[in-house]
Amino acid sequence: MYSEKVLDHFHHPRNQGKMKAADGIGQVGNPVCGDIMKIYIKVGQNADSVPIIEDIKFETLGCGAAIATSSMLTEMAKGKTIDEALKIGKLEIAQELGGLPEAKLHCSILAHDGLKAAVADYRQNKNKS
Amino acid sequence: MVSVKKVYLDNAATTPVDSRVLKAMLPYFENNFGNASSLHQFGLDARVAVDRAQKKIADFFACSKAEIYFTSGATESNNLAIWGLIQRLRLDQPGFQPHLIVSSIEHDAVLESVRALAARGLAEVSYVPVTARGVVKVEKLVAAVKANTVLVSVMYVNNEIGTIQPIEKIGATIAKLNRKRPQKIYFHTDATQALNYCDCRVSHLGVDLLSFSGHKIYGPKGIGGLYLKSGVVLEPLFFGGHQQNNIRPGTYNVSGIVGLATAIDLIGASNRQRENQRIEKLRDRLIATVQREISGVVLNGDLVKRSPNNANFVFRGVEGESLVLLLSERGIAVSTGSACSSGSLEPSHVLAALGLAPELAHGSLRVSLGRFNRQTDIDYFVTELTRAVKRLRKMSPL
Ligand SMILES: Cc1ncc(COP(=O)(O)O)c(C=O)c1O
Numbered sequence: 001m002y003s004e005k006v007l008d009h010f011h012h013p014r015n016q017g018k019m020k021a022a023d024g025i026g027q028v029g030n031p032v033c034g035d036i037m038k039i040y041i042k043v044g045q046n047a048d049s050v051p052i053i054e055d056i057k058f059e060t061l062g063c064g065a066a067i068a069t070s071s072m073l074t075e076m077a078k079g080k081t082i083d084e085a086l087k088i089g090k091l092e093i094a095q096e097l098g099g100l101p102e103a104k105l106h107c108s109i110l111a112h113d114g115l116k117a118a119v120a121d122y123r124q125n126k127n128k129s
Numbered sequence: 130m131v132s133v134k135k136v137y138l139d140n141a142a143t144t145p146v147d148s149r150v151l152k153a154m155l156p157y158f159e160n161n162f163g164n165a166s167s168l169h170q171f172g173l174d175a176r177v178a179v180d181r182a183q184k185k186i187a188d189f190f191a192c193s194k195a196e197i198y199f200t201s202g203a204t205e206s207n208n209l210a211i212w213g214l215i216q217r218l219r220l221d222q223p224g225f226q227p228h229l230i231v232s233s234i235e236h237d238a239v240l241e242s243v244r245a246l247a248a249r250g251l252a253e254v255s256y257v258p259v260t261a262r263g264v265v266k267v268e269k270l271v272a273a274v275k276a277n278t279v280l281v282s283v284m285y286v287n288n289e290i291g292t293i294q295p296i297e298k299i300g301a302t303i304a305k306l307n308r309k310r311p312q313k314i315y316f317h318t319d320a321t322q323a324l325n326y327c328d329c330r331v332s333h334l335g336v337d338l339l340s341f342s343g344h345k346i347y348g349p350k351g352i353g354g355l356y357l358k359s360g361v362v363l364e365p366l367f368f369g370g371h372q373q374n375n376i377r378p379g380t381y382n383v384s385g386i387v388g389l390a391t392a393i394d395l396i397g398a399s400n401r402q403r404e405n406q407r408i409e410k411l412r413d414r415l416i417a418t419v420q421r422e423i424s425g426v427v428l429n430g431d432l433v434k435r436s437p438n439n440a441n442f443v444f445r446g447v448e449g450e451s452l453v454l455l456l457s458e459r460g461i462a463v464s465t466g467s468a469c470s471s472g473s474l475e476p477s478h479v480l481a482a483l484g485l486a487p488e489l490a491h492g493s494l495r496v497s498l499g500r501f502n503r504q505t506d507i508d509y510f511v512t513e514l515t516r517a518v519k520r521l522r523k524m525s526p527l
């Protein structure tokens with residue numbers, strides 16, 4: 001049912017775990033299926049002083065697709081500027097994984113939303129300080 | 130790839146074919162390949178095989194040979210029972226709008242059949258709820274009966290949570306109601322998951338129709354049957370040759386029929402009571418060890434009115450599909466009622482009918498034992514399960 005790449009990310013998730021002193025944390029849930037995802041980001045700057053996602057971690061309670069897309073997203077977003085990372089499309093993560101079964105696409109949207117929430121949290125924290 | 134131990138604990142999904150069943154079937158592919166309706170010797174040999182099979186099956190259900198019909202499996206049997214009866218009654222009584230009652234935990238083969246009838250305006254349907262333990266309450270069922278009720282369909286053993294429904298009691302209750310009403314209520318049970326473990330004598334159960342399938346009882350896939358009490362008339366689902374009284378036309382699947390009968394015979398012959406006790410002991414030890422080794426475990430379904438081979442757990446803070454995938458990597462086969470695994474994005478309708486919150490159904494796991502499981506399988510399973518649950522909980526944000 002799942003592609004080899006999906007299973008690889010599921011069995012060997014990248015950037016999985018908590019992050020201490022994260023700059024932004026986003027937690028999103030899918031009320032339909034019950035999956036929950038938490039994304040942590042550490043924000044740095046590139047040579048042009050543009051904010052980038054220096055480090056990213058995830059924690060997920062969810063199905064194979066939810067875990068694999070969380071893992072894939074962290075790989076895709078890491079090192080990108082925040083604006084670039086936010087441009088990662090909803091379906092792009094699934095595409096990068098070699099596709100997901102039709103019924104599983106909703107699970108992959110969670111990763112996209114999780115990153116958006118983490119960035120929003122980071123921006124809010126920054127405005128406060 | 131490293132070879133891992135293989136442990137099959139998904140016997141409610143399907144069972145392996147018993148080697149004795151396979152052996153009985155093999156001659157009917159190559160040598161005795163005749164069409165059971167042909168007049169020549171090849172045909173007669175096949176006819177004899179079908180007759181013998183029918184007799185064995187009739188003995189198991191304590192009915193007469195002519196009351197056993199062969200189908201492609203329990204899905205077809207359920208459709209034939211429900212659609213066949215409703216269509217027949219509608220043809221016999223033009224303008225009559227029949228009413229059916231089913232439990233809310235039926236297999237989709239029943240639920241979708243009645244939904245399709247309702248969607249076409251061919252019948253009204255009532256769904257009777259179950260208790261939090263997954264058992265139909267007979268009083269609730271009686272309360273749903275109307276003047277135009279023609280059929281009650283309640284499964285014998287639930288395929289997800291293994292609960293045994295009070296078929297005998299429902300049968301007796303309907304018989305009593307029928308004595309006082311002009312419109313007879315027919316009683317159908319989907320016994321697919323019950324044959325291995327429960328008394329299936331039809332007059333004892335008080336059923337008019339009973340569905341069963343080969344591949345849940347160590348027989349082949351694609352063959353099943355319907356017990357149809359003599360005098361009950363069905364409209365066929367499809368039309369063709371004149372086999373099986375025109376009720377289910379089509380060339381007899383001789384090898385499948387021989388396999389089905391052999392599988393049914395083996396349930397009786399293999400000393401059901403002792404086998405039930407053996408499986409129950411394995412299952413109870415499995416549950417006890419899981420409860421000892423893992424925290425946050427909920428058990429679904431009545432623990433007494435239950436098939437001896439079924440355990441259905443919820444592991445809090447774990448998603449079922451992930452658990453199935455991790456265990457599969459370790460050679461273990463089990464299943465889940467999680468919404469993520471369903472395709473429809475809905476958690477299992479059976480777990481929902483128990484009143485289980487969706488976030489709990491999310492972490493459900495069904496373990497169904499069978500004839501070929503031994504204690505070493507259970508030990509290996511619990512070790513791997515403990516590891517997998519720990520791993521997934523560690524990945525969770527909760
Ligand atoms: C209770 C029940 N009814 C019906 C079926 C469908 O049986 P079959 O696969 O023979 O069509 C199954 C098995 O999936 C079942 O468990």
Ligand SMILES: [Zn+2]
Nearest residue numbers: 035063107469
């Ligand atoms: Zn999911």
